[in-house]
Amino acid sequence: xxxxxxxxxxxxxxxxxxxxxxxxxxxxxxxxxxxxxxxxxxxxxxxxxxxxxxxxxxxxxxxxxxxxxxxxxxxxxxxxxxxxxxxxxxxxxxxxxxxxxxxxxxxxxxxxxxxxxxxxxxxxxxxxxxxxxxxxxxxxxxxxxxxxxxxxxx
Amino acid sequence: xxxxxxxxxxxxxxxxxxxxxxxxxxxxxxxxxxxxxxxxxxxxxxxxxxxxxxxxxxxxxxxxxxxxxxxxxxxxxxxxxxxxxxxxxxxxxxxxxxxxxxxxxxxxxxxxxxxxxxxxxxxxxxxxxxxxxxxxxxxxxxxxxxxxxxxxxxxxxxxxxxxxxxxxxxxxxxxxxxxxxxxxxxxxxxxxxxxxxxxxxxxxxxxxxxxxxxxxxxxxxxxxxxxxxxxxxxxxxxxxxxxxxxxxxxxxxxxxxxxxxxxxxxxxxxxxxxxxxxxxxxxxxxxxxxxxxxxxxxxxxxxxxxxxxxxxxxxxxxxxxxxxxxxxxxxxxxxxxxxxxxxxxxxxxxxxxxxxxxxxxxxxxxxxxxxxxxxxxxxxxxxxxxxxxxxxxxxxxxxxxxxxxxxxxxxxxxxxxxxxxxxxxxxxxxxxxxxxxxxxxxxxxxxxxxxxxxxxxxxxxxxxxxxxxxxxxxxxxxxxxxxxxxxxxxxxxxxxxxxxxxxxxxxxxxxxxxxxxxxxxxxxxxxxxxxxxxxxxxxxxxxxxxxxxxxxxxxxxxxxxxxxxxxxxxxxxxxxxxxxxxxxxxxxxxxxxxxxxxxxxxxxxxxxxxxxxxxxxxxxxxxxxxxxxxxxxxxxxxxxxxxxxxxxxxxxxxxxxxx
Numbered sequence: 001x002x003x004x005x006x007x008x009x010x011x012x013x014x015x016x017x018x019x020x021x022x023x024x025x026x027x028x029x030x031x032x033x034x035x036x037x038x039x040x041x042x043x044x045x046x047x048x049x050x051x052x053x054x055x056x057x058x059x060x061x062x063x064x065x066x067x068x069x070x071x072x073x074x075x076x077x078x079x080x081x082x083x084x085x086x087x088x089x090x091x092x093x094x095x096x097x098x099x100x101x102x103x104x105x106x107x108x109x110x111x112x113x114x115x116x117x118x119x120x121x122x123x124x125x126x127x128x129x130x131x132x133x134x135x136x137x138x139x140x141x142x143x144x145x146x147x148x149x150x151x152x153x154x
Numbered sequence: 155x156x157x158x159x160x161x162x163x164x165x166x167x168x169x170x171x172x173x174x175x176x177x178x179x180x181x182x183x184x185x186x187x188x189x190x191x192x193x194x195x196x197x198x199x200x201x202x203x204x205x206x207x208x209x210x211x212x213x214x215x216x217x218x219x220x221x222x223x224x225x226x227x228x229x230x231x232x233x234x235x236x237x238x239x240x241x242x243x244x245x246x247x248x249x250x251x252x253x254x255x256x257x258x259x260x261x262x263x264x265x266x267x268x269x270x271x272x273x274x275x276x277x278x279x280x281x282x283x284x285x286x287x288x289x290x291x292x293x294x295x296x297x298x299x300x301x302x303x304x305x306x307x308x309x310x311x312x313x314x315x316x317x318x319x320x321x322x323x324x325x326x327x328x329x330x331x332x333x334x335x336x337x338x339x340x341x342x343x344x345x346x347x348x349x350x351x352x353x354x355x356x357x358x359x360x361x362x363x364x365x366x367x368x369x370x371x372x373x374x375x376x377x378x379x380x381x382x383x384x385x386x387x388x389x390x391x392x393x394x395x396x397x398x399x400x401x402x403x404x405x406x407x408x409x410x411x412x413x414x415x416x417x418x419x420x421x422x423x424x425x426x427x428x429x430x431x432x433x434x435x436x437x438x439x440x441x442x443x444x445x446x447x448x449x450x451x452x453x454x455x456x457x458x459x460x461x462x463x464x465x466x467x468x469x470x471x472x473x474x475x476x477x478x479x480x481x482x483x484x485x486x487x488x489x490x491x492x493x494x495x496x497x498x499x500x501x502x503x504x505x506x507x508x509x510x511x512x513x514x515x516x517x518x519x520x521x522x523x524x525x526x527x528x529x530x531x532x533x534x535x536x537x538x539x540x541x542x543x544x545x546x547x548x549x550x551x552x553x554x555x556x557x558x559x560x561x562x563x564x565x566x567x568x569x570x571x572x573x574x575x576x577x578x579x580x581x582x583x584x585x586x587x588x589x590x591x592x593x594x595x596x597x598x599x600x601x602x603x604x605x606x607x608x609x610x611x612x613x614x615x616x617x618x619x620x621x622x623x624x625x626x627x628x629x630x631x632x633x634x635x636x637x638x639x640x641x642x643x644x645x646x647x648x649x650x651x652x653x654x655x656x657x658x659x660x661x662x663x664x665x666x667x668x669x670x671x672x673x674x675x676x677x678x679x680x681x682x683x684x685x686x687x688x689x690x691x692x693x694x695x696x697x698x699x700x701x702x703x704x705x706x707x708x709x710x711x712x713x714x715x716x717x718x719x720x721x722x723x724x725x726x727x728x729x730x731x732x733x734x735x736x737x738x739x740x741x742x743x744x745x746x747x748x749x750x751x752x753x754x755x756x757x758x759x760x761x762x763x764x765x766x767x768x769x770x771x772x773x774x775x776x777x778x779x780x781x782x783x784x785x786x787x788x789x790x791x792x793x794x795x796x797x798x799x800x801x802x803x804x805x806x807x808x809x810x811x812x813x
Binding site: 007011025029032033034036037047048049050059061073078097098099100104113 | 389499515518519522523526534535536537538539540541543544547548551673674675733734735736753754756757758762763764
């Protein structure tokens with residue numbers, strides 16, 4: 001092999017090596033950080049599309065409507081729990097230690113992100129409420145479609 | 155009547171933009187001088203038409219004309235005048251009008267400021283810009299008309315601007331960001347024009363370089379402003395959320411950053427040319443993709459204020475047409491581009507190539523993380539979200555080689571670098587940067603962590619190597635003092651730009667590793683202490699603003715018994731939309747921010763309060779500002795002002811015959 005070809009081979013092979021390393025790394029990082037979205041019903045009965053139930057300890061997002069009267073607060077800290085329901089009679093409990101968003105209200109759609117603690121409870125590290133009057137994440141809108149509006153105007 | 159005039163001049167602008175495309179291109183084909191020269195005139199006319207349309211909409215906002223649907227939905231008579239003005243781009247229709255207005259602004263700037271360029275080239279560039287504008291005019295007029303009326307039953311008052319947007323940051327953030335987005339259209343147009351012409355040389359790189367830099371500068375400032383706004387307005391104290399909309403602005407920035415580096419190589423050394431063209435096409439394509447993602451409402455995002463999925467198809471079609479057309483042209487014409495220069499493996503060219511590889515890798519990471527959830531949902535596997543840790547981990551990995559090569563890169567010579575020469579200086583830089591980063595952390599950080607040491611080291615590695623490089627170049631032929639004054643603007647621009655990145659890396663490192671975030675339950679009279687700071691919740695009062703009511707909590711903060719600040723954190727309820735908003739209290743400082751945000755009032759009367767200590771967070775925005783200033787310096791370099799018509803004209807004519 002002449003030196004020029006040798007140099008080219010070196011460059012090409014190091015490029016391929018680097019590329020595959022990068023791909024592998026990316027996919028590995030991706031795999032660990034994909035959070036599936038579930039409705040309360042899907043947590044209990046499995047995903048609509050695939051029928052797969054989430055495993056305990058799995059990271060996930062759940063969206064639904066906050067059941068009126070279900071918000072319970074710990075008197076000494078910011079710990080709070082509430083029930084999420086959807087239009088298919090699913091109901092799960094969300095535990096959260098922190099500050100709920102401004103737009104969090106009973107009877108409104110929210111999304112919580114966290115890990116599944118038991119078959120019907122979630123330890124959330126983030127709770128998101130819709131950000132204005134018109135906007136609701138489409139998944140949540142689907143999950144609560146047709147439910148009687150439980151909103152009480154402030 | 156006025157709204158109709160506004161709409162009419164918008165339609166006029168649309169027609170003019172089409173003429174701006176057809177006529178000059180016809181002229182270039184047939185050699186008709188009048189048609190070639192008409193490009194400039196049509197550009198000016200188009201600008202006047204769209205500017206009057208824009209001014210009319212702004213005026214209608216100021217006089218509260220609620221017979222216009224867009225104004226009725228996005229403004230209110232109780233809104234202060236400056237927010238009524240910024241409400242022009244507060245939602246979909248108006249922000250698209252802003253988009254086309256800015257596109258016309260860039261076009262007219264190109265038309266007026268390119269007297270040194272051959273008229274045919276400018277005619278082609280303006281024609282491409284006209285075509286882009288035409289697509290957007292059609293979009294605005296057909297799907298998102300801001301002048302639509304609510305007649306005959308118009309409301310007495312408007313539904314108000316989203317309270318999140320009632321803020322100074324939002325007055326300037328969108329125009330800056332859009333200036334950046336749209337500005338890449340100039341680089342795009344230059345690239346397409348060059349491909350049409352079949353002639354890509356260093357002159358081409360030289361012409362498009364200041365324009366690209368200007369767009370990049372605006373985009374940098376725009377993104378930094380957005381991050382700063384999110385920090386103080388959303389009330390979570392975060393500065394970057396990897397939200398799809400943020401990613402949509404970050405992707406063109408990454409491509410643009412790669413482009414300004416690759417353009418430098420193309421201009422100075424005449425290599426990487428077809429790669430540079432591809433980057434120019436990608437930067438603007440990514441801007442369009444960003445617009446599509448944001449404006450079509452396909453995303454689940456906190457930013458998706460006013461989006462309408464039916465409009466998505468139009469933009470998607472336009473997107474495919476523009477990107478597809480550009481890539482097709484590239485595929486046909488790129489083979490004609492020959493790079494003349496040669497360079498060795500160890501050379502500045504190679505290192506700049508590495509810069510591009512890492513930036514593109516980062517771009518792919520962001521693209522993947524943004525689009526994968528969409529694809530996943532579309533193929534029926536259910537909705538997913540990709541968490542921040544994915545992006546954070548990938549960027550932590552990518553920044554290490556990027557920063558290391560950056561430091562080395564500016565020391566390398568063009569064409570060929572003897573590696574032996576650099577061993578000693580690099581060892582010295584290594585030791586110096588380790589020593590200075592450790593000293594820095596000992597002074598400013600409460601404890602050492604591996605990640606913090608790595609981040610600080612990378613920052614100081616860049617700083618030390620930049621300083622060494624300045625020393626090296628200024629002592630090359632002169633003594634240091636006289637040499638340093640002889641360095642050109644663009645050299646200072648490079649050094650400053652890199653320093654900006656270093657400042658930002660240090661800021662991110664400190665903020666991410668040493669922030670203290672406490673979500674606590676506090677009643678008036680109670681206090682909390684950490685990091686030598688004591689936060690005392692003094693009192694809570696009622697609040698009455700121009701268009702909101704609420705409560706304000708007063709906190710006095712002491713540091714080792716010394717009074718530092720009295721902070722007022724507000725909880726507002728905007729009366730029109732009944733929307734609660736958190737106005738965080740921030741005591742800003744060069745080396746630390748104190749951040750207090752009121753959460754909700756708990757049933758027993760105490761408040762949930764976020765109290766944050768954020769070291770060096772200002773550096774995260776200071777860095778981009780330095781980078782943007784560096785960009786400004788480069789644009790002001792005098793080599794972009796010198797006239798060389800005698801050199802360019804004959805070259806150009808020969809190119810004309812070949813094509």
